[in-house]
Amino acid sequence: MEICMNCGMPDTRPGSDFKNGICLACRNYENRKNIDFAERQKKLKEICEKRISGKSEYDCVCPVSGGKDSTVIVSELVNLGMRPLLVTVTDEFTKTKAGQHNVKNIAERFNLDHIIFRHAPRTFKEQTLKDFENELHPLKWIEEKIYSTPIRIAKLYKIPLVFFGENSSHEYGTSCTLDLLHPLSDDETKIYYFFAFYPYNERDNMEKAKKFGFKDLDDCNEWFRQGNVENFTQIDSIAYIIQLWTKFPKFGFQRVSDITSRMLRKGQITKEQAVLLVKEKDYICDPAAKRDFCNTLYITEKYFDEIVDKHANKNILVKDVNGNWRRKDLYKSS
Numbered sequence: 108m109e110i111c112m113n114c115g116m117p118d119t120r121p122g123s124d125f126k127n128g129i130c131l132a133c134r135n136y137e138n139r140k141n142i143d144f145a146e147r148q149k150k151l152k153e154i155c156e157k158r159i160s161g162k163s164e165y166d167c168v169c170p171v172s173g174g175k176d177s178t179v180i181v182s183e184l185v186n187l188g189m190r191p192l193l194v195t196v197t198d199e200f201t202k203t204k205a206g207q208h209n210v211k212n213i214a215e216r217f218n219l220d221h222i223i224f225r226h227a228p229r230t231f232k233e234q235t236l237k238d239f240e241n242e243l244h245p246l247k248w249i250e251e252k253i254y255s256t257p258i259r260i261a262k263l264y265k266i267p268l269v270f271f272g273e274n275s276s277h278e279y280g281t282s283c284t285l286d287l288l289h290p291l292s293d294d295e296t297k298i299y300y301f302f303a304f305y306p307y308n309e310r311d312n313m314e315k316a317k318k319f320g321f322k323d324l325d326d327c328n329e330w331f332r333q334g335n336v337e338n339f340t341q342i343d344s345i346a347y348i349i350q351l352w353t354k355f356p357k358f359g360f361q362r363v364s365d366i367t368s369r370m371l372r373k374g375q376i377t378k379e380q381a382v383l384l385v386k387e388k389d390y391i392c393d394p395a396a397k398r399d400f401c402n403t404l405y406i407t408e409k410y411f412d413e414i415v416d417k418h419a420n421k422n423i424l425v426k427d428v429n430g431n432w433r434r435k436d437l438y439k440s441s
Contacts, residue, residue: 108359108423108436114368115381119358119423122281132280136372139306142285150287151304154297155187158268165192165220167268170257172343173209175309176272178216178316180301184270185217192266193221194257198249198344199231201399204327206343212320224256236404243357243418245400246350261296273302279365309369313339334391336366336384346400352392356419359434363389386437 109118111130116123124131158166169184169191171177184191193214214221226249234248254271261269276282287303313323323339324330330345332338334352341348341362348362355361367381376384401408415432424432 108434111368114371115378115385116280116364116368117358117360119420120280120360121358122276124280124283130280131283132278132368133372135277135280135283135285138283142306144304144306147287147304152187154268154299155184155189159188163266164190165264165266166190167270168192168194168257168261168264168266169270170194170196170253171210171213171221173206173211173213173321174341174343175313175316175321175339176302178209178213178319178321179312180270180272181213181217181219182315182319183301183305185219191219191270192260192264193219194260195221195223196249196253196256197223197225198246198347199228199235200344200346200403202344203324203342204329205322205324208322208327209320210343212322216320222260224260226252226256232404236406239353239404240414243353243414244350245353246347250350258296258298267296269296269298270301271298272300273307274300278302278307308373309340309366310373310375330395332396333393334362334388335393336363336388340366344399346396346403348393348396349400352396353415355390355392356415356424356432359420359423360385361389390431390433 109125109128110116111118111125111133112128113133114130116130116132118125118130120130126134155166166189167184169177169181171181171193172195181191181193195210210223213219231249235245238247239245258269261267274282274285277285285300285303287299288297313321324332324342325338332348335348341351351362351365353361364385367376367384370376371378371381397408397411401411412430419432423435425435425438427433427438
C-alpha cells in the first residue's frame with residue numbers, strides 16, 4: 108500500500124492517482140486557491156435569476172437527506188429567491204432520532220414542498236442483500252436511486268434544474284475537474300453540483316446547518332458510534348454506515364480514514380493524531396449498525412461475517428485474535 112504523505116489515504120481507494128507521494132484529493136484541495144469561487148457564485152446567481160419567472164410552481168429540485176449539506180444548500184437557494192422541490196429517497200433501515208428530526212425540519216424551516224420517495228421495500232432488501240453478497244457493496248442499488256430518482260421527478264414535473272451537493276469524485280480524488288455541470292445533464296434538465304460554486308467544508312456546513320435547526324447525534328443524546336470520529340455525517344439511519352465500513356475489508360480503510368484525511372487537509376488535526384485514530388478505530392464495525400443491517404435483511408451476524416471473510420483482501424489485511432480484520436502495516440506496528 109502506498110500511503111499519501113499528506114493525508115494518509117492509501118492508494119487502494121478505487122480510482123486513486125498518486126503523484127510524488129500525494130493523492131489526487133489533496134492535489135485538488137490545494138488547487139482550490141486557483142478557483143475563483145466569487146465568480147462562480149455570480150454564475151449561480153445568474154442561473155437562479157434566469158429560472159425565477161413566477162410562472163411555475165418550482166424553480167429546481169433539491170435532493171435532500173435533511174443532513175448538514177442539504178440544509179445549507181436549501182438555505183442558500185431560498186436566499187437567492189428560489190423555490191426548490193425537496194426530494195428524499197429513503198432506505199429501509201432504522202431511522203435515528205436526529206435523522207427523523209432533520210428530514211422533518213428541512214421542509215418545515217423553509218416552508219417547502221417535500222416528496223419522500225420510498226422504493227419498494229422488498230426490492231430494496233433483495234437488491235441490498237444481493238450486492239452485499241456479490242460485491243460487499245450493499246447500498247449500490249439504493250445509492251443509484253438516490254441520484255436518479257430526483258432527476259426522474261424533475262423531468263416528470265418539467266423542472267429544468269437539479270442541485271446535488273459535492274462532486275465526490277473531485278473532493279475525494281478520482282477526478283481532477285470540478286465541473287459546474289454534472290455529466291448527466293441534457294437539454295431538458297441541467298444538473299449542478301452546488302459545491303462547485305462554494306468550497307466544500309463539512310464542519311463549516313455543520314455549523315451553518317445548526318443555525319437552521321439541524322441536529323447531530325449528540326444533540327439528540329443517542330448512539331455513540333464506534334469506528335467513527337465524528338457525530339454529524341451519515342446519521343440519518345443506523346445501518347447506512349455499513350456501506351462505509353465494507354470498504355475496509357476490501358481496501359483497508361473506511362470512515363475514519365475518510366474523515367481524518369479531510370481534517371488533515373484542512374489543518375484540523377496533526378498527522379500523528381490521524382495515524383493514531385486510524386490505527387485504533389478504522390477497522391471497527393459499529394455493532395448497532397451491524398445488528399440493524401442484519402435485522403433489516405433477515406440474516407444472521409454469523410452469515411454477515413462469512414460474507415465479509417469471503418471478500419476480505421488478504422494481501423493487506425490480517426485477522427487479530429478477536430476475529431477482526433486489521434491492516435497488516437498498522438497491526439504489526441501496534
